[in-house]
Amino acid sequence: MEVLAQPAFEVDEKGYYGRFGGAYIPEMLYPNVEELRQQYLHIIADSGFEQEFRYLLRDYVGRPTPLYFAGRLSDKYHTNIYLKREDLCHTGAHKVNNTIGQILVAKRLGKQRIVAETGAGQHGVATATVCALMGLECIVYMGKLDIERQKPNVERMKMLGAKVVAATCGSQTLKDATNEAMRHWINNPTDTHYIIGSVVGPHPYPDMVARFQSVISEEIRQQLTEKIGRPNPDYVVACVGGGSNAAGAFYHFLNETDVKLVAIEAGGQGVTSGHSAATTALGKPGVLHGSRTILMQTEDGQVTEPYSISAGLDYPGIGPLHAHLYDSGRGIFASITDDEALQAGLELSRLEGIIPALETAHALAYLGRLNATPEEVVVVNLSGRGDKDLATYSKSLDL
Amino acid sequence: MSNRIVRLFAEKNKNLLNVYFTAGYPKLGDTVTILQALEEAGADLVEIGMPYSDPVADGPVIQQSNDQALENGMSLRILFNQLENIRATVKLPVLLMGYLNPVVQYGVENFVKKCSETGIDGVILPDLPLQEYLDDYHEIFRKHNLLNIFLITPQTSEARIRQIDSVSEGFIYMVSSASVTGSSGAIGSTQEDYFRRIEAMQLQNPTLIGFGISGNASFARACRYANGAIIGSAFIRVLQHSSDLRPDIHRFVGGVKGITTK
Ligand SMILES: Cc1ncc(COP(=O)(O)O)c(C=O)c1O
Numbered sequence: 329m330e331v332l333a334q335p336a337f338e339v340d341e342k343g344y345y346g347r348f349g350g351a352y353i354p355e356m357l358y359p360n361v362e363e364l365r366q367q368y369l370h371i372i373a374d375s376g377f378e379q380e381f382r383y384l385l386r387d388y389v390g391r392p393t394p395l396y397f398a399g400r401l402s403d404k405y406h407t408n409i410y411l412k413r414e415d416l417c418h419t420g421a422h423k424v425n426n427t428i429g430q431i432l433v434a435k436r437l438g439k440q441r442i443v444a445e446t447g448a449g450q451h452g453v454a455t456a457t458v459c460a461l462m463g464l465e466c467i468v469y470m471g472k473l474d475i476e477r478q479k480p481n482v483e484r485m486k487m488l489g490a491k492v493v494a495a496t497c498g499s500q501t502l503k504d505a506t507n508e509a510m511r512h513w514i515n516n517p518t519d520t521h522y523i524i525g526s527v528v529g530p531h532p533y534p535d536m537v538a539r540f541q542s543v544i545s546e547e548i549r550q551q552l553t554e555k556i557g558r559p560n561p562d563y564v565v566a567c568v569g570g571g572s573n574a575a576g577a578f579y580h581f582l583n584e585t586d587v588k589l590v591a592i593e594a595g596g597q598g599v600t601s602g603h604s605a606a607t608t609a610l611g612k613p614g615v616l617h618g619s620r621t622i623l624m625q626t627e628d629g630q631v632t633e634p635y636s637i638s639a640g641l642d643y644p645g646i647g648p649l650h651a652h653l654y655d656s657g658r659g660i661f662a663s664i665t666d667d668e669a670l671q672a673g674l675e676l677s678r679l680e681g682i683i684p685a686l687e688t689a690h691a692l693a694y695l696g697r698l699n700a701t702p703e704e705v706v707v708v709n710l711s712g713r714g715d716k717d718l719a720t721y722s723k724s725l726d727l
Numbered sequence: 728m729s730n731r732i733v734r735l736f737a738e739k740n741k742n743l744l745n746v747y748f749t750a751g752y753p754k755l756g757d758t759v760t761i762l763q764a765l766e767e768a769g770a771d772l773v774e775i776g777m778p779y780s781d782p783v784a785d786g787p788v789i790q791q792s793n794d795q796a797l798e799n800g801m802s803l804r805i806l807f808n809q810l811e812n813i814r815a816t817v818k819l820p821v822l823l824m825g826y827l828n829p830v831v832q833y834g835v836e837n838f839v840k841k842c843s844e845t846g847i848d849g850v851i852l853p854d855l856p857l858q859e860y861l862d863d864y865h866e867i868f869r870k871h872n873l874l875n876i877f878l879i880t881p882q883t884s885e886a887r888i889r890q891i892d893s894v895s896e897g898f899i900y901m902v903s904s905a906s907v908t909g910s911s912g913a914i915g916s917t918q919e920d921y922f923r924r925i926e927a928m929q930l931q932n933p934t935l936i937g938f939g940i941s942g943n944a945s946f947a948r949a950c951r952y953a954n955g956a957i958i959g960s961a962f963i964r965v966l967q968h969s970s971d972l973r974p975d976i977h978r979f980v981g982g983v984k985g986i987t988t989k
């Protein structure tokens with residue numbers, strides 16, 4: 329049951345990672361979140377749960393996902409690059425690891441309906457998928473802007489039987505979809521479970537989601553041992569929207585201090601352009617969506633509307649675990665602009681025949697700045713595939 | 728020196744009307760005008776909303792008023808400036824209601840001090856958890872004679888209601904149903920069962936019922952089970968459509984209380 333092991337960067341009993349985390353929720357949500365807090369560890373420690381989770385990850389999601397040695401990419405950057413192929417998961421991204429786990433939790437809590445938020449639509453699709461699988465009703469809130477820019481995923485959700493509701497407030501992106509999903513949960517407290525799509529939200533969500541995603545680093549360690557004779561790479565690189573794919577890729581390396589953990593945020597049009605989602609570069613401590621974290625905000629504490637070409641990274645905060653990794657210096661944080669990400673997406677397509685999600689392309693773009701040596705080993709978490717982004721790629725790259 | 732909220736409930740414990748409005752809405756400079764008009768019109772206490780970009784416990788009407796107020800330029804600094812001299816004219820207990828992040832950025836201790844200097848009597852911060860309040864905030868609030876008002880809902884367990892009652896002062900805010908603000912659902916038998924259940928608990932604090940109270944009928948109904956009720960979205964809607972604030976506020980408050988005006 330390594331998936332359930334606790335790292336030293338574990339959440340404490342009050343729900344904090346260092347000074348970040350907690351459960352800053354209105355009283356209306358208290359009974360639901362408290363029920364989940366009291367039960368999640370028991371539920372996921374149960375052997376029946378573990379079996380069902382493992383079975384579905386293997387036979388339904390298609391795990392383990394390959395750890396692929398990217399030869400041509402490695403040549404280009406003069407180092408050894410392995411791609412953790414989360415893009416090959418059923419539904420096309422890592423998001424499904426979490427939705428499988430949470431739907432099993434929801435069933436054990438006796439919930440009949442699922443609500444979720446989505447940015448890129450990958451989490452929405454992964455949620456709609458597991459709801460279809462389990463026969464539960466599914467409602468997905470999605471920013472109106474994201475509905476336009478991630479159309480294929482909207483159509484997939486509908487095909488799967490989910491109801492997609494446009495969030496029309498604020499910047500009409502992920503933050504606003506999250507607000508609406510929380511309001512929906514307030515309005516439907518007893519029969520509904522909220523499947524949050526990243527390591528954000530009130531405790532215990534960040535910890536629960538990180539545990540479900542930790543299968544990524546569990547597999548990386550086994551696969552690296554087989555391939556190079558040791559479990560630890562020198563670097564693990566992942567993009568961070570809320571931070572779930574990064575949390576999963578980092579999880580079993582958190583205490584392995586020889587492994588550098590590199591988290592890539594969306595720089596948008598540039599960190600100082602006023603159109604960015606580079607949370608650690610631009611944010612400071614604050615409270616959003618139930619946790620104390622690092623947050624892009626005005627001097628008055630109003631949440632800033634972020635910007636990124638990538639809907640999945642277009643969020644003004646990061647999960648509290650990542651805020652703690654940043655704060656403690658354990659994580660290396662950097663940002664990549666829209667243009668750099670687009671180029672990196674094109675590069676991976678042409679060098680390796682893999683079209684990455686725009687989110688993932690941000691992590692790939694950092695390879696040019698990493699300066700890894702020819703002896704070193706770099707794992708990039710290939711969090712998702714790029715089919716949903718083809719319209720954006722084609723238009724922006726003039727293909 | 729006792730708190731105005733505590734004094735109010737000592738003097739009057741029935742049919743209390745608490746009205747919520749968003750600071751800086753409809754126009755930036757309307758805050759004090761609305762406050763004074765509410766006092767003249769017969770409100771018993773007032774909640775001034777500190778606008779926030781992401782009010783997750785609020786429905787569309789209050790969201791929209793928050794957005795508009797922010798667009799008008801409202802901030803905590805400006806709000807405190809506007810309220811600086813209110814105690815020269817306004818006798819009512821006044822509460823500030825809003826979300827935690829702007830308060831944290833202002834600095835909790837600064838905020839509490841400023842409230843106390845301005846003559847603010849209480850604060851409602853729905854996303855400030857009970858335990859965090861007790862651990863980190865309670866001493867500061869007490870030092871400055873500022874009350875923190877807690878919410879309970881139909882889903883709040885009896886044990887937690889008892890705990891909230893034991894640490895509350897002023898009143899307890901009873902959220903009428905499982906919903907964000909501004910839901911149109913009238914008070915039905917489910918709500919009344921819940922109101923009776925709370926009434927039977929004989930809490931040491933007075934209670935005010937809020938969320939979904941929109942006019943005379945729902946106000947009167949809520950007042951049967953609690954010491955009074957709170958109106959928010961319905962009042963914001965009046966402000967939204969008002970071309971002359973004072974008479975419209977008088978008419979609305981009179982209507983809720985069942986007093987007809989000429
Ligand atoms: C492919 C892919 N990668 C990354 C992300 C960002 O989310 P997180 O930071 O939680 O992994 C998303 C979000 O939609 C995504 O679809």
